Amino acid sequence: MTGKTITEKILSEKSGADATAGDYVEATVDAMVTHDVTGPLTIDVFEDVTGDDAALAAPENVVFTLDHHAPADGVQAANNHNIVREFAAEYGANQYEISDGICHQVMIEEGFVEPGDLVIGADSHSTTYGGLGALGTGVGSTDLGTAFATGELWFRVPETIRFEVEGDLPDGVYAKDLILRFIGDVGFDGATYKTAEYGGSAIRDLPIHQRLVLSNMAIEMGGKAGIVEPDERTATYLEEQAGLEVGVDPDLAADDDASYEAVYTYEGADLAPQVSKPSNPENAVDVGETTGTDIDQVFVGTCTNGRYEDIRVVADVLTGERVAPNTRLIVVPASRAVYQRCLETGVLEALVDAGATFQSAGCGPCFGTHQGALGDGDVALATANRNFPGREGSMESRVYLGSPATAAATALYGEITDPREIDTTRYDDHAVSDVGVVR
Amino acid sequence: MSVDGTGRAWVFGDDIDTDQITPSRFLVSSDPDELGEHAFNDLRPEFADGVEPGDFVVAGENFGSGSSREHAPLSLVGAGVAGVVAQSFARIFFRNAINLGLPVLICPGVGEIDDGTEISIDVDEGFVYDHDEEIRYDAEPLPPFLQDLVDQGGLKPYTRRKLESAD
Ligand code: SF4
Helix, strand or coil, X not given: CXXXXXXXXXXXXXXXXXXXXXXXEEEECCEEEEECCCHHHHHHHHHHHXXXXXXXXXXXXXXXXXXXXXXXXXXXXXXXXXXXXXXXXXXXXXXXXXXXXXXXXXXXXXXXXXXXXXXXXXXXXXXXXXXXXXXXEECCHHHHHHHHXXXXXXXXXXXXXXXXXXXXXXXXXXXXXHHHHHHHHHCCCCCCCCEEEEECHHHHCCXXXXXXXXXXXXXXXXXXXXXXXXXXXXXXXXXXXXXXXXCCCCCCCCCCCECCCEEEEEEHHHCCCEEECCCCCCCEEEHHHCXXXXXXXXXXXXXXXXXXXXXXXXXXXXXXXXXCCCCEEEECCCEHHHHHHHHHCCHHHHHHHCCCEECCCCCHHHHCCCCCCECCCCEEEECCXXXXXXXXXXXXXXXXXXXXXXXXXXXXXXXXXXXXXXXXXXXXXXXXXXXXXCC | CCCCEEEEEEECCCXXXXXXXXXXXXXXXXXXXXXHCCCCCCCCCCHHHHXXXXXXXXXXXXXXXXXXXXXXXXXXXXXXXXXXXXXXXXXXXXXXXXXXXXXEEECCCHHHCCXXXXXXXXXXXXXXXXXXXXXXXXXXXXXHHHHHHHHCCCHHHXXXXXXXXHC
């Protein structure tokens, strides 16, 4: 008998079946999340299937956030917020308010996700939870609305592609650079229907906030999930961030003889900071191929790179400096807790002094309909996950994707800049996060 | 030969994405009939008027890629399409189709079928039969679990039954 991948282990555990890639299982879901855009549709499906004696199977595991249009930017958005508020109150579900943060960050900070959990969300970046060793995946509204009622959902057990990175990452190279490189190599649909499993010594050395980046963007290669083996760091992070005591389950790791559809291996030392050119995340190149490109707007935030450590990297570079004259810098913390830490540690002050616009927590301009949208002809660099035409506003705008360090260097000079040109002690986020959490 | 249905094949190529099935300007509605009136609106404007209940959509590789909009399979249900046969499907379209009770078959070679040909499909046995050329294309049969889901009309009726039996 061959060994199992983490995905197969989690789906076996949650379905009570001996799950192998290609099987179909019905599995019990540990947590479910939806937000102000997909929430109302999900509520419709739930009410349609349950009828008169409607009840959530496990209200304590159902989470609603208001993050995409928060604060409401129009009447339709405000009405959708009210639909969510009323439903959550009536059925006893967890509901978070505007400025509490982006769904995926709130789920993690509030302790809804543990290693080995199966988590579904009506949002494609629900893959983020894989950074904690959980199986997180995005689903449709019929899926989520019925799972509200039963606590279960059907899954096809996905095959797994493994990405191995060995050795030390050079200064200026982060998880964001790794995932952009992976997507560039595998292609935008290269992992469709599959789990991306990330391993190797460079991945094990990553602090948790960076592992979350790898998992978050698994969907940008079509992945159903993206998972990093949980370890001591995961346990420490969850204890400090969410007050959870989870311990380390040695069984929650891929077996040595697990079977993979493909294995990609990298030497950390060979990697340079990456930038994905407009208008597809798979257009990843070494930053050197884009340096000198004039940038109108730099956006730091999102469920990919809007955590405290990301924003702190930017503040460290910009402390005592000014954002370049013809460039706007918009910073949007991923959650209220991130905002508060920026406030307490002087990060917010440093950024505002440098000329940044600092917004309340949420998705911000990530999907182009809220504050900070791009106009015709604007060229932007964002720490976000997608750069399709029109994603951050006008169909005539162009978006480059990069790490927070690249964003910081770019904001300082007004053109895409290699972060390695800046004194590395200013943003050594590996060092400050050695135990998982920056104080 | 026991078949689930016989109808005309509307044949499409590779990589038909959800934008081509349901252009985003029609997403304001979630009513299947209304969506059905705009199925393949830009790609094949004659589709919505010409399709007869019981006809099939036949496609090449990666049918239904792009956004996760459930409106795309819903528009085919609304148009009266009895099933979609493709060489391969994008993940979320396949999942949404099954959830909505729309039969889908993964069937190598069907891209060869001529547009307008009369075909039959048998979901249980897993094949497509081209009556003009007298060729049978074998499909990957749906796993019993998914077959059951489709037979029960999709995930909503399936869930209702599950909730009732739990009472
Ligand atoms: S930050 Fe962007 S990608 Fe993340 S949930 Fe919000 S809109 Fe989606």
